[in-house]
Amino acid sequence: MKRKLTLPALALALGFTGCDLQVDNPNEPDRARALAGPDDVETLIASSYLKVWEIGHYWTNANFAFNHMSSRHTATWGNMGMNDLGREPREPLPNQASYRPAYVFEANWSDAYGGISAATDGIRAIDSGLEIGPGGERNARARAFALSTRAILNCLLAMWYDQAFLIDETTDLGGELDTVDYNAVFSNAMGLLDEAESAVRAASFTLPETWINGNTWSNNEFADYLVSWKARCAANLPRTDAEAAGANWSQIISNSQNGMRDVAVIGEDRSSGTPWWDGLKIFMQENRTWHRMHMDWVGMGDQSGEYQDWLTFPTEQRTARMMTFGDDKRFPAVNEHGTLGESVSPTIASTGPVARYNATVIFRPERGTYRQSHYGDARYDEYTLSCSRCEFGTMEHMTSNEFDHYIAEGHYRMGNFAGAADIINVTRMQAGLPPAPTNPTDAVPSNAAGECTPRKRYDVRGRCGNLRDAMWFEHFENVFNVFGGLEFFHGRRNDILPAGTALQLPIPASDLEVLQRDIYTFGGGQASSAGDPTPPAIVPGNLNSALERVTFALERLRAHQASERRGAQAGLVVR
Numbered sequence: 001m002k003r004k005l006t007l008p009a010l011a012l013a014l015g016f017t018g019c020d021l022q023v024d025n026p027n028e029p030d031r032a033r034a035l036a037g038p039d040d041v042e043t044l045i046a047s048s049y050l051k052v053w054e055i056g057h058y059w060t061n062a063n064f065a066f067n068h069m070s071s072r073h074t075a076t077w078g079n080m081g082m083n084d085l086g087r088e089p090r091e092p093l094p095n096q097a098s099y100r101p102a103y104v105f106e107a108n109w110s111d112a113y114g115g116i117s118a119a120t121d122g123i124r125a126i127d128s129g130l131e132i133g134p135g136g137e138r139n140a141r142a143r144a145f146a147l148s149t150r151a152i153l154n155c156l157l158a159m160w161y162d163q164a165f166l167i168d169e170t171t172d173l174g175g176e177l178d179t180v181d182y183n184a185v186f187s188n189a190m191g192l193l194d195e196a197e198s199a200v201r202a203a204s205f206t207l208p209e210t211w212i213n214g215n216t217w218s219n220n221e222f223a224d225y226l227v228s229w230k231a232r233c234a235a236n237l238p239r240t241d242a243e244a245a246g247a248n249w250s251q252i253i254s255n256s257q258n259g260m261r262d263v264a265v266i267g268e269d270r271s272s273g274t275p276w277w278d279g280l281k282i283f284m285q286e287n288r289t290w291h292r293m294h295m296d297w298v299g300m301g302d303q304s305g306e307y308q309d310w311l312t313f314p315t316e317q318r319t320a321r322m323m324t325f326g327d328d329k330r331f332p333a334v335n336e337h338g339t340l341g342e343s344v345s346p347t348i349a350s351t352g353p354v355a356r357y358n359a360t361v362i363f364r365p366e367r368g369t370y371r372q373s374h375y376g377d378a379r380y381d382e383y384t385l386s387c388s389r390c391e392f393g394t395m396e397h398m399t400s401n402e403f404d405h406y407i408a409e410g411h412y413r414m415g416n417f418a419g420a421a422d423i424i425n426v427t428r429m430q431a432g433l434p435p436a437p438t439n440p441t442d443a444v445p446s447n448a449a450g451e452c453t454p455r456k457r458y459d460v461r462g463r464c465g466n467l468r469d470a471m472w473f474e475h476f477e478n479v480f481n482v483f484g485g486l487e488f489f490h491g492r493r494n495d496i497l498p499a500g501t502a503l504q505l506p507i508p509a510s511d512l513e514v515l516q517r518d519i520y521t522f523g524g525g526q527a528s529s530a531g532d533p534t535p536p537a538i539v540p541g542n543l544n545s546a547l548e549r550v551t552f553a554l555e556r557l558r559a560h561q562a563s564e565r566r567g568a569q570a571g572l573v574v575r
Contacts, residue, residue, distance in 0.1 A: 038132040045122035045142045046211045048149040050275050051115030053265070054107075055156050056483040057395070059279030061107035062160065062505065063484035069501050070487040071296035072476055073284055076367035080104060083367055088315050090500030092524035097510040106508040108160050112153040116167055119146035119153075124169040140203035144219070145211065147199050148226055151192035155233035158186035159489060162504045162528065182504065186237050190230065197226045213276040214266030221260065228259030228398055235406045236489035239503045239528070244493040249410035256403035256410075263398035270391050278395040280481040287358050287376035296498070298355075298375045300454035300465070300473050301325050307455070308462040318370035320361045326451035329432040330477065331375075332357040354379040354477075377480060401427070401478040402486065408471055412440070421467060424474045436470040444470055457496060458533055472496060497530040504528055 055061060064080035067073040069090075075082045081104040084094060095105055123146045132138040150168070157164040163179045166188050171177070180188075200223040207217045217225070234252050238244035268274040283290040295318070299307030306321035325331035332350040350357045354377060361372040382393070404423050411419035418438040425435040433453050434445040443464035446452040452464035454473035465473070472494060479486055491497045502523025509519045522528035 038130055041122050041125045041130060042132050042138065042142050044118050045146045045149075046208070048115040048118040048122070048146060048153075049212060051111040051118075052149060052152050052156070053275065054111050055153075056397070056485075057278045057280055058107075058484075059283055060103055061111070061484065062104050063280060064284055065101075065104050066485055066488040067284060067481075068294075069497065070491040071294040071498060072480065072487040072491075074292050074294040074363070074371045074373055075290055076363040076371050077290070085502075086371060087368065088370065088498060090498060090502070090524050090529070092526050093502050093506065093521045095506050095509045095519060095521040097508075097513055099509075102508065102510065105505055106510060108156065108505070109508050109511065112157050113165075113167070115153045116150050119150040120167060120169050120171075122146045123150075127169060138205075140199075141205035141207075141219075144196065144199040144203050144205075145207075145222075147192065147196040148222070151189055151196045151226070152229050154185060154189035154192055155229060158182045158189055159233065159236050159485065160505050161185075162506060162522070164507075179507075182237070182239075186233065189233060193226055193230050193233070197223050200226065212265060213268070214264070224258070224260040225263060225398075226259075227255050228261065228263070228403065231255035231259055231403060231406055232398070232483075235409070236486065236493070238493040241493060241495040245413060247413075249413050253407050253410040256406045259403065261398065261400040261403050263396075264394045265397050267392045267395045276395075277391040280484060281380040281395060282391055284481055285377040285380050287356055287378075289362065291376050292358070292362070292373035293355070293375040293377065294371070295321070295373050296457065297476055298373065299323070300457050300469070301328055301331060302455065303449075303451040303453075305462060308460050311458065311460045315370050316368065320369070320372040320374050322357075322374055326449070326453060327432045327434075327447060328453050329353065331355045352378070380481065396482050399479070399482055402482055405471070405475045405479060409475075412468065412471060417467060420471060424471050427474050427478055428470065436467050438467070440467045442466060492530070495531065496533045499530055499532045500525045501530040502528060503530060 056063075059080060062081075064073070064075070065082050065085040068075060068082050068086035074086065076086070077083060079101070081094075081101040084091070084101075085104070093105070096102065099105075123143055126132070126139050126143050126146075130136075130139075132142050154164075154166075159182075161182065163181050164185045165177050165179055166185065167177070200219050203219050205219050207215060207222060209216050231252050234247060234255070238247055265276060265278075267278060268276050270277045285291050295307065295310060299310065302308075302321075302323040303326040304322075304324040306323045310318050310321050325333075330353050332352045332355065356376045356378040358374050358376060361374065363372050365372070404426075408420045408423035411417070411423070417440050421436045421438045428434070428436060434447075436444050443466055444452050444454070446464060454465040454469050456463050456465050456469055457472070472490075475490055476487065479490070488497075491501075492503055497503075500523060502521075504522060506521050507517070512519050520527075
């Protein structure tokens with residue numbers, strides 16, 4: 001879809017002019033004053049990367065709501081649009097300027113174009129003859145960094161939005177501009193990443209520690225970071241499984257192997273006004289108020305049958321369940337008395353290496369008990385609990401696990417099932433689980449008690465999953481809160497989002513109004529909505545669903561009878 005508009009209207013919508021911000025705040029420099037001198041231009045360029053950080057790590061954007069929409073995270077609070085966008089059945093995205101948390105739609109858009117504008121202004125100044133440092137000795141570093149930031153931000157626009165504007169230093173500010181769809185934005189972003197990588201490798205420099213906080217990379221190290229962005233961008237672009245099948249997975253595998261695979265940024269005390277903090281790790285795993293694991297996700301590891309029983313109820317009648325996780329050491333253990341841990345009272349949480357059981361449920365029942373859960377993540381406790389709201393310390397930004405799962409998915413989609421299994425079996429076996437099969441149609445192995453991990457998602461019969469189910473489970477388990485949107489993008493490209501979930505963001509209504517364009521939206525069964533995940537979710541009143549429930553009930557009855565017989569033989573009472 002192409003829509004033309006004049007650049008002055010675009011500038012007004014995106015805030016390219018009239019910002020009235022402060023140069024001495026590196027997060028939001030004023031355009032006019034920032035272009036006044038060489039050092040100011042360098043500061044402007046350095047500040048452009050902060051928009052990448054904000055999009056990927058702040059809570060004031062789409063991250064919380066869309067992680068909820070992935071059914072990995074759950075919460076019912078109105079903050080960050082979680083209550084509205086996580087409701088089932090899914091509803092169309094409330095893309096309205098008057099919507100209270102409209103920042104869910106606006107922040108990634110405005111942040112991306114704010115960073116692109118800063119980087120482009122810097123490039124234009126350098127190309128016009130500005131010298132940064134004696135004889136322009138720092139020009140190459142500044143220009144290469146600006147190219148890099150602009151490339152990454154274009155990539156993020158392609159991942160999040162259905163369409164966007166392409167803007168660079170050659171854009172005619174007095175002309176007209178067309179929007180292009182996300183595939184064209186992606187193609188442009190990949191070209192910009194190639195250009196940026198070449199510019200970075202051709203220069204010789206060390207990044208100042210404050211540009212990507214705590215990282216004094218050489219130019220080649222920074223170039224490797226851009227290679228990782230090529231992998232992240234290409235893997236997370238597809239809106240459906242069919243689109244993902246057409247991605248260049250051989251190139252994604254190569255970039256995932258050859259890029260910078262572990263990246264951490266150093267957080268600082270937020271009371272100082274620093275931009276270097278991570279809202280995902282502060283709040284989106286904080287069990288007391290903000291976070292629990294969605295039953296759709298954690299239920300795949302359940303061995304008690306509670307998750308399958310949960311599925312047999314109509315959505316509005318589902319409530320949090322206590323489950324058991326068999327051999328998976330990542331989750332809290334259950335002892336022979338049926339309690340969690342060795343000496344856990346009913347009100348104290350029990351914590352496994354990366355997961356926690358909470359005896360209480362914290363979310364408002366009138367907003368949907370189906371969103372309540374006893375289970376939460378504990379993997380970032382060291383960062384979260386370092387002190388009260390100081391939020392300093394190491395913050396993951398990219399991880400080897402993330403790129404390993406792109407490689408595994410690539411192998412699977414290209415027919416190398418043994419290669420996919422080899423990768424996911426590393427974390428499976430570390431967790432105490434047996435290796436996943438190399439035949440894609442075989443079920444994961446069961447232990448002597450008949451337990452298997454994972455079980456199929458949305459399956460009332462509790463059937464053991466296959467290789468692809470195991471891949472989904474390991475991805476959700478090992479790639480969480482690393483960078484905003486990754487859980488959602490993973491669910492999107494594998495067709496495992498709840499039916500009706502919006503697959504992308506529209507241009508924000510506030511910008512559409514300024515641009516005098518029609519307001520539109522996605523989701524809720526309308527345009528760009530997820531279809532029914534497989535196995536199908538239970539639909540009350542559906543004959544097939546009823547048969548599934550009967551089959552499940554009979555299997556549960558037989559299992560209970562067998563358990564009673566075993567208990568009687570052992571002299572135990574089964575209740």
